[in-house]
Amino acid sequence: MLHLLVLAIAPGIFLLMFFYLKxxxxxxxxxxxxxxxxxxxxxxxxxxxxxxxxxxxxxxSMGDLPALIYxxxxxxxxxxxxxxxxxxxxxxxNSKEFNEPFxxxxxxxxxxxGFATLENIFYVLEGGVLVGxxxxxxxxxxxxxxxxxxxxxxxxxxxxxxxxxxTRALIYPVLLHGTYDFLLFVDPVAFLFLGIPLxxxxxxxxxxxxxxxxxxxxxxxxRISP
Numbered sequence: 001m002l003h004l005l006v007l008a009i010a011p012g013i014f015l016l017m018f019f020y021l022k023x024x025x026x027x028x029x030x031x032x033x034x035x036x037x038x039x040x041x042x043x044x045x046x047x048x049x050x051x052x053x054x055x056x057x058x059x060x061s062m063g064d065l066p067a068l069i070y071x072x073x074x075x076x077x078x079x080x081x082x083x084x085x086x087x088x089x090x091x092x093x094n095s096k097e098f099n100e101p102f103x104x105x106x107x108x109x110x111x112x113x114g115f116a117t118l119e120n121i122f123y124v125l126e127g128g129v130l131v132g133x134x135x136x137x138x139x140x141x142x143x144x145x146x147x148x149x150x151x152x153x154x155x156x157x158x159x160x161x162x163x164x165x166x167t168r169a170l171i172y173p174v175l176l177h178g179t180y181d182f183l184l185f186v187d188p189v190a191f192l193f194l195g196i197p198l199x200x201x202x203x204x205x206x207x208x209x210x211x212x213x214x215x216x217x218x219x220x221x222x223r224i225s226p
Contacts, residue, residue, distance in 0.1 A: 035091050149176060153169035
């Protein structure tokens with residue numbers, strides 16, 4: 001039991017530390033990051049209620065493909081990303097600690113990984129070591145990427161004057177999350193050839209965008225001319 005708990009919790013903590021340490025110029029309060037992480041954990045419960053409500057609308061007459069699309073994007077992706085988004089907005093967005101664009105990434109990843117960690121505990125305790133390894137490589141990093149994309153747009157909106165970013169901060173993670181689930185539900189082989197490349201493209205976008213956010217930090221030391 002203990003080794004399964006460690007296997008379930010470790011990926012989320014590791015990824016959270018990775019993104020936290022990427023914030024080079026002004027580290028966030030660990031207290032606030034912890035509160036957002038906890039809010040992400042709590043967000044699992046309203047997400048389950050929303051999923052039950054939305055998935056109860058599935059009709060046998062819908063057909064397999066439309067049902068999979070509805071389930072992946074509206075039944076799972078939307079409620080899960082919505083509660084993670086609300087966790088950030090309610091706990092961190094208006095805090096004085098949220099004072100540079102990169103902070104959006106830190107807080108949104110914290111929310112997403114809090115959610116992913118509790119979800120992971122349930123799956124790993126039920127499925128065992130192989131499930132834990134598979135989710136450590138795929139599912140938990142996918143949640144982190146969804147959170148990072150969300151945070152990129154939240155940081156742009158709050159501190160870079162980016163218009164329309166709040167909508168994108170929610171919609172883009174929903175699309176990423178829904179596509180991940182859809183490909184996984186349709187065919188594991190399809191996921192292997194399409195889902196993993198999608199994650200790598202998202203990672204490329206996230207890393208590039210984080211560099212831009214870092215350069216926009218008001219805490220970045222001025223360059224001294226030789």
